Amino acid sequence: MRRISNDSEAVRSALLAAEDRFVQAWGQMAGAWGVSRTMAEAHALLYIVGEPRNTDEVMERLRISRGNASMTLRALVDWGLISRVHKRGDRKEYFAAERDVWAMLGALLRERKKRELNPLLVALHEIRDETGAIPGEPAEQHRARLDAMLGFIGAIDRIADRMIAMSAGELREATHALTALADGLDAHAKGGAS
Amino acid sequence: MRRISNDSEAVRSALLAAEDRFVQAWGQMAGAWGVSRTMAEAHALLYIVGEPRNTDEVMERLRISRGNASMTLRALVDWGLISRVHKRGDRKEYFAAERDVWAMLGALLRERKKRELNPLLVALHEIRDETGAIPGEPAEQHRARLDAMLGFIGAIDRIADRMIAMSAGELREATHALTALADGLDAHAKGGAS
DNA sequence: ACAAACTTTCAGAAGATTCTGAAAGCCTCA
DNA sequence: TGAGGCTTTCAGAATCTTCTGAAAGTTTGT
16 A cells, blocks of 8 residues: 555654754763764664664764764774674674663763773872972962862762662662652751751 | 071972862863863862962963953853952952862752753653654654653753752762762662562 | 675864954943 | 053964774685
8 A cells, every 4th residue: 555655654754853863962962971972973873773783874874984983883882882783694793772771871980980080089199199298378278178179079989989880770779769869858958957 | 587488489389380280180171071171270270279360360370361261261150160259459350269169069060951951851852742643663662762861861850950959068968978878779789688 | 815895094184162362342540 | 531451352373173085904705
């Protein structure tokens, strides 16, 4: 029947359009995840299509060069956000996105902590050490500010550690618990005494 | 006494060097905070020196142009990370960094949620709505993936809301509680039964 | 060993972001 | 009203990031 065939085509193109919109929306979050726009888009594409895709399909869909696709996909594999999939009977390499969004968060946290948080903590400790012996009131206050910042970054670092150590399920659980906890503290603050 | 004068100078320059190192370290985190390098550096400078500084002092210390300093400081004020300070008897404008690191985190979260999370949620909901009527198994699965992502981003959004609503003190408290909670879940997972 | 099929690399090009500096704008005080 | 002191603006310059495409590299099958 012609009508069904037409419908199928319409359905297909509607889905493709939705995928494109998702890819675009996700691409705008690239900065927030700390990856390039194209990395975010390629990840979004693989996530939303749900099935493994090869380099050519990604190139075509995202309108990017082969070189760019290659480097982008490799970077995503390095980040642990997608994985290589081999299909028997096909020499091409396929890539599939992690399907669990919480596992995805874990991978993101792990990489960013490694790249950003750890080096910062090292630098702050170095500064603190080399500043420790300077005498005088201004130096004291400088150290106080440095220590406040160290405490802050340290706290964030510990949270990141804990979250990274969790499985996807635990992470989801902890997140929901955190929402509840925050509600509790909020009620506490608004409600009554110490 | 000459010796004391010498010492004072040495102390002064050691402190300046430490400040510079701090500024540099903080500048490298710019990407993580979602601000430009110069914004991060200017903020770091104002934070670590502890006292209000005027545009000329920031320009000189950071070796940037007047125009850049002006725009950077204004942006920091917009983000709520620093505030304008007027000194009586001085026509220059001074800027002082928020002193409480937790309040700083709150300001950061508020801005980034507004700029990044909210638009993403709107876009995802739109896609979901426009995709709702598409029939067929592939569309079903597409919606399932979209919903998983919506649930995830929604959870993050709720946490951000709660954190933004908290005062600096509550935020610190909640963070420490979270570390404890994570420890608890961790022990739970490793330890025993459901 | 060779060829076909596919992937990776990287120098230079393109594009995006950030910065400069000079001119315009805005107060304040005389 | 106007001169001085300070701040803001913004077009073009400089810089940094990302992308392209062709050549080199790799793997698989015969």
